[in-house]
Amino acid sequence: MRVFVTGASGWIGSHTVDELIAAGHEVVGLARTDTAEAALKARHALVLRGDLDDLEALRRGATEADAVVHLANKHDWTDMAGTNRAERTAVQTLGDALAGTGRPLVVAAGVAGLAQGRPATEDDPNPHVGPDAPRGGTENLALGYGDRGVRSIAARFAPTTHGAGDHGFIALIVAAARRTGVAAYVGDGTNAWSAVHVTDAARLLRLAVERAPAGTRLHAVAEEAVPTRAVAEAIGEVLGVPTASIAPEQAIEHFGGFVGGFYAQDLRASSAATRAAFDWTPTGPGLLDDIRAGGYTAA
Numbered sequence: 001m002r003v004f005v006t007g008a009s010g011w012i013g014s015h016t017v018d019e020l021i022a023a024g025h026e027v028v029g030l031a032r033t034d035t036a037e038a039a040l041k042a043r044h045a046l047v048l049r050g051d052l053d054d055l056e057a058l059r060r061g062a063t064e065a066d067a068v069v070h071l072a073n074k075h076d077w078t079d080m081a082g083t084n085r086a087e088r089t090a091v092q093t094l095g096d097a098l099a100g101t102g103r104p105l106v107v108a109a110g111v112a113g114l115a116q117g118r119p120a121t122e123d124d125p126n127p128h129v130g131p132d133a134p135r136g137g138t139e140n141l142a143l144g145y146g147d148r149g150v151r152s153i154a155a156r157f158a159p160t161t162h163g164a165g166d167h168g169f170i171a172l173i174v175a176a177a178r179r180t181g182v183a184a185y186v187g188d189g190t191n192a193w194s195a196v197h198v199t200d201a202a203r204l205l206r207l208a209v210e211r212a213p214a215g216t217r218l219h220a221v222a223e224e225a226v227p228t229r230a231v232a233e234a235i236g237e238v239l240g241v242p243t244a245s246i247a248p249e250q251a252i253e254h255f256g257g258f259v260g261g262f263y264a265q266d267l268r269a270s271s272a273a274t275r276a277a278f279d280w281t282p283t284g285p286g287l288l289d290d291i292r293a294g295g296y297t298a299a
Contacts, residue, residue, distance in 0.1 A: 002026045004061040007071030009036035015202040052090045062097035067104040067209045088136030095145040104151040107142040111269035119268040122217045146214040153212045158194040158221045159267045164295035172259045174296045183236030184246045186264035189229025194269040196222040197284025207278045221271035222282035234291040
């Protein structure tokens with residue numbers, strides 16, 4: 001298949017491009033910059049120049065493809081309302097372009113906020129609806145295109161999709177430990193996050209493109225619950241700094257506003273239904289293994 005990938009030069013996107021090409025698919029990646037274009041060409045992908053505001057490029061990429069994987073997001077934390085609106089408009093553009101074709105549209109989503117007091121499952125509906133919701137309510141928007149002849153699929157990612165080179169949440173937590181000299185966790189550290197290695201996530205996205213039916217919610221989750229205290233202890237061990245608890249009201253100051261508001265949350269999720277339906281068995285290293293191997297702490 002010819003697969004159009006937005007966010008193709010990003011963390012998850014670049015691994016997804018590799019996975020798709022290795023499986024024999026042709027990939028067209030959306031590239032916003034010359035650097036992104038060069039990175040995609042080095043991976044033997046085709047390139048379509050544009051960004052999430054270039055609706056004509058999105059429309060063209062989707063129309064000329066056999067499948068679409070939408071991973072891009074502006075991530076403008078200074079203008080989340082604008083980011084959410086742009087995300088919604090992009091998904092709507094892609095969905096409209098694919099309407100009536102039966103082709104797959106895989107849209108990135110997350111497991112955060114789906115359940116309280118238990119691991120989130122694939123059966124849990126996403127509560128975020130409408131343009132002002134997180135990510136513009138695009139999971140529900142995309143799945144709604146199933147009624148318009150699109151094989152729409154929600155790929156829900158664990159809060160940390162980890163591996164050497166990741167610059168997401170765990171990298172920021174490590175940076176806080178370097179800056180403060182303390183590998184911290186919030187409260188008693190029993191709150192836990194689900195996790196997945198980036199190569200396992202990329203493989204699941206390929207499986208989604210190839211055979212997930214319309215309306216599928218996939219959970220890219222390899223580890224259901226990694227306690228945040230264990231994460232802090234692994235970071236402290238590798239950096240050679242002490243591990244300590246901090247109060248919830250200190251989290252934003254210690255970790256920074258971006259991650260401080262999330263780190264005290266319990267973000268557990270199951271992928272039992274995903275594994276059973278698609279014969280997906282994660283094989284990548286676990287989160288603590290990646291930390292201890294120096295994936296986040298190398299100079």
